[in-house]
Amino acid sequence: xxxxxxxxxxxxxxxxxxxxxxxxxxxxxxxxxxxxxxxxxxxxxxxxxxxxxxxxxxxxxxxxxxxxxxxxxxxxxxxxxxxxxxxxxxxxxxxxxxxxxxxxxxxxxxxxxxxxxxxxxxxxxxxxxxxxxxxxxxxxxxxxxxxxxxxxxxxxxxxxxxxxxxxxxxxxxxxxxxxxxxxxxxxxxxxxxxxxxxxxxxxxxx
Amino acid sequence: xxxxxxxxxxxxxxxxxxxxxxxxxxxxxxxxxxxxxxxxxxxxxxxxxxxxxxxxxxxxxxxxxxxxxxxxxxxxxxxxxxxxxxxxxxxxxxxxxxxxxxxxxxxxxxxxxxxxxxxxxxxxxxxxxxxxxxxxxxxxxxxxxxxxxxxxxxxxxxxxxxxxxxxxxxxxxxxxxxxxxxxxxxxxxxxxxxxxxxxxxxxxxxxxxxxxxxxxxxxxxxxxxxxxxxxxxxxxxxxxxxxxxxxxxxxxxxxxxxxxxxxxxxxxxxxxxxxxxxxxxxxxxxxxxxxxxxxxxxxxxxxxxxxxxxxxxxxxxxxxxxxxxxxxxxxxx
Numbered sequence: 001x002x003x004x005x006x007x008x009x010x011x012x013x014x015x016x017x018x019x020x021x022x023x024x025x026x027x028x029x030x031x032x033x034x035x036x037x038x039x040x041x042x043x044x045x046x047x048x049x050x051x052x053x054x055x056x057x058x059x060x061x062x063x064x065x066x067x068x069x070x071x072x073x074x075x076x077x078x079x080x081x082x083x084x085x086x087x088x089x090x091x092x093x094x095x096x097x098x099x100x101x102x103x104x105x106x107x108x109x110x111x112x113x114x115x116x117x118x119x120x121x122x123x124x125x126x127x128x129x130x131x132x133x134x135x136x137x138x139x140x141x142x143x144x145x146x147x148x149x150x151x152x153x154x155x156x157x158x159x160x161x162x163x164x165x166x167x168x169x170x171x172x173x174x175x176x177x178x179x180x181x182x183x184x185x186x187x188x189x190x191x192x193x194x195x196x197x198x199x200x201x202x203x204x205x206x
Numbered sequence: 207x208x209x210x211x212x213x214x215x216x217x218x219x220x221x222x223x224x225x226x227x228x229x230x231x232x233x234x235x236x237x238x239x240x241x242x243x244x245x246x247x248x249x250x251x252x253x254x255x256x257x258x259x260x261x262x263x264x265x266x267x268x269x270x271x272x273x274x275x276x277x278x279x280x281x282x283x284x285x286x287x288x289x290x291x292x293x294x295x296x297x298x299x300x301x302x303x304x305x306x307x308x309x310x311x312x313x314x315x316x317x318x319x320x321x322x323x324x325x326x327x328x329x330x331x332x333x334x335x336x337x338x339x340x341x342x343x344x345x346x347x348x349x350x351x352x353x354x355x356x357x358x359x360x361x362x363x364x365x366x367x368x369x370x371x372x373x374x375x376x377x378x379x380x381x382x383x384x385x386x387x388x389x390x391x392x393x394x395x396x397x398x399x400x401x402x403x404x405x406x407x408x409x410x411x412x413x414x415x416x417x418x419x420x421x422x423x424x425x426x427x428x429x430x431x432x433x434x435x436x437x438x439x440x441x442x443x444x445x446x447x448x449x450x451x452x453x454x455x456x457x458x459x460x461x462x463x464x465x466x467x468x469x470x471x472x473x474x475x476x477x478x479x480x481x482x483x484x485x486x487x488x489x490x491x492x493x494x495x496x497x498x499x500x501x502x503x504x505x506x507x508x509x510x511x512x513x514x515x516x517x518x519x520x521x522x523x524x525x526x527x528x529x530x531x532x533x534x535x536x537x538x539x
Contacts (some may be wrong), residue, residue: 037410041285041425046405050283079322080239083260083286088318126318175314176427178351179344183428 008106013205014070015059019183021201022052028197035190039177044086044190051082051090067107071115072100085175086191089123089136096122113148120144127174134172134184136191139164143199158201164192207407214404218261218281225268229533232272239289241296242268243278253371253380254278254300256363257309258293258477260285260314262403263424266361266503269534275368276532277306284403284506285425287315293323297332305333305377309364309384311356312340313425335377337384339363341393343452344421344430355423357467359391361464361502364527365535370521383521390519392452394445395512397422397429397468398499401505420444424468424505438475442482445513450490453517457491460518462526467501468510476500479511487515496526502534 009017025048032045039142055077064070071094079091100118104111120140129135143160147153167189172178177189213219218240226235235242239256247530248254257267258280267279275381277300282288297306306327310320320336327334339356367384375383399407403426409427413419418441436444457462465480467473480499487494488531495518503512516522529538 033406037406042403042406042410042429043283043286047283047286048463080289080291083289083315083319084317085287085313085315087289087315088322127314141492173351175352176425178422179355179423179430180345180428181351181430 007068008108009022009112010106011064011067011070014067014107017202018052018055018059018070018074019096020205021198022056024197024201025049025052025194031192032194035188035193038187039172039180040190041176043084044194047082047084047086047155048090048194051078051087054081066100066101067104067115068101071095071101085127086194089127089191092122092126093119109147109150113144116140116144116147129174133174134167134170134177134189134192135174136189136195138167138189139192139195139199143195153199157196157200157203160196164188164196167192207404209402209404211404211429214407217404218283221261221264222268222281225533231487232531232533233268236295236299239292239295241278241280241292241299242271243274243296244276247277247300247539250276250302250303251304252302253304253375253377254297254302254306255309255364255368255371255380256280256293256296256300256306257360258282258288258296259311259313260287260425262401262506263503265534267364270316270361270368270532272363272381272530272532273539274365274372274528274532275535276364279412284405285317287313290319290322290326293320294326297323297327297334298330301332305335307367307371307377307380307384308334308336309367310336310338311360312338313355314352314354333377335381337363337381337388339388340519341391342423343394343448344423345391357395357424358393358464358503358512359388359516361466361498362391362462362464362514362516363387365530366433366522366525368530369525373525373528383525386519387516387522390453390517391514392449393512393514394449395422395424395466395468395510396420396441396445396512397505397508398435398464399470399509401426401469401508403506404526415422422510424503426505426508438478439482441511442479442486442513445511446483446486446515449513452488453515455490455492455515455517458493460493460495461487462496462498462516462518463487463494463514464498464514464516466503466512468512469501469504470507470509471501471511479513483513496523
């Protein structure tokens with residue numbers, strides 16, 4: 001039964017998501033790095049791990065009062081610690097999601113979809129990327145569509161993973177992988193894969 | 207992995223501490239956020255020059271901080287763009303009231319982080335201009351890529367803009383000069399071996415003993431194609447041909463020829479390539495009037511070489527010849 005998106009998420013639930021995501025990224029650091037080494041420069045895992053470790057430290061030190069404050073804190077922390085392209089992109093994702101959260105004390109399913117969609121729109125604007133460019137947009141777009149059509153978080157996770165896998169046959173149009181031309185074919189985009197972890201950890205955090 | 211480090215986590219911080227100690231007469235290093243400024247920053251009334259990028263390209267950019275070149279450099283993690291707070295703090299630290307030029311290499315991460323930094327600097331009321339360097343002819347189809355990478359021309363632009371700023375050029379003139387250098391410079395590189403990012407622990411790609419990677423960037427990313435290793439003279443031809451054709455450089459042009467080592471290739475080999483590249487340039491009818499040979503923009507311990515050709519005009523030549531006093535480049539003073 002996929003009722004995991006049905007109830008509201010308060011700040012505590014979103015913090016649980018962030019802690020879960022931090023742990024998941026540490027677990028998959030080597031996998032992300034290997035994907036990036038194939039078509040980028042091999043630092044995606046290390047950079048995201050550094051950023052989310054910092055997020056955990058911030059959350060140990062302070063307790064944001066609202067979902068908006070939490071999402072903004074995560075965004076600012078990532079922007080100030082990740083660097084590369086992933087820092088501004090993931091940072092923008094959480095900053096824009098936070099703006100969309102407004103003053104709500106908790107996010108119901110529609111609110112969650114609204115925030116994630118705002119985050120995705122921010123990523124597309126910052127990175128000037130569209131679906132099919134072989135980027136994180138290719139995982140986030142189907143995931144948020146699945147969630148928006150009341151598919152539930154587990155389905156969103158599956159859609160994200162399928163979207164990421166579907167980046168393998170593509171030629172990259174953004175980022176360093178784009179320099180490779182056809183040599184990027186056959187490799188899953190590392191940013192799409194870390195976006196899968198973002199969605200899956202949301203499902204796992206419940 | 208065989209490296210002289212204490213721990214992969216501490217490479218950048220410890221190297222910065224070493225630079226600060228070794229060049230205390232020229233630079234100061236600020237930690238958290240990390241940036242390097244010239245010892246006498248801010249210089250009142252002078253346009254500030256700030257650049258930055260991932261670490262692992264030393265001496266770029268930190269080694270170019272000092273009189274006649276950069277006012278500040280922001281080092282990121284290895285091969286990773288620095289963050290906006292580094293750049294905006296560095297911008298504040300070097301703002302002498304005449305505005306600040308940000309020299310940005312065209313990489314997705316650098317562009318986005320510098321964009322955010324420029325937004326922050328404007329909020330602080332500092333007049334900021336950004337110029338993006340994208341001189342790498344190895345990247346062909348700009349419509350379907352992130353665009354040409356910023357490589358060797360960055361070094362030349364930083365020196366030339368630094369010389370002009372030191373002599374009192376205003377922000378618009380320095381920015382225009384930077385765009386002119388980028389517009390008149392083209393580069394191409396190749397690798398004989400890959401490099402190892404300390405945190406990754408293994409080489410970013412594998413090359414057999416008899417192979418080379420053509421059209422590489424500066425981050426250990428693979429290039430456009432892999433091919434059999436050729437003799438130095440032939441390699442120089444393979445690099446010079448697309449450079450000459452792209453601008454295009456024409457008979458009678460006065461040029462600066464820059465042969466850059468990627469880190470592990472010794473100077474003796476760079477001079478062999480230089481010799482061949484100059485002969486090719488002269489055969490093409492170019493007048494090589496300025497030269498630079500050495501490892502100025504490296505890729506950790508990658509073996510390889512890149513060539514940059516810049517068509518000089520009077521303003522560029524004058525600013526190139528102006529005195530410079532930095533850890534990695536020093537003349538005329």
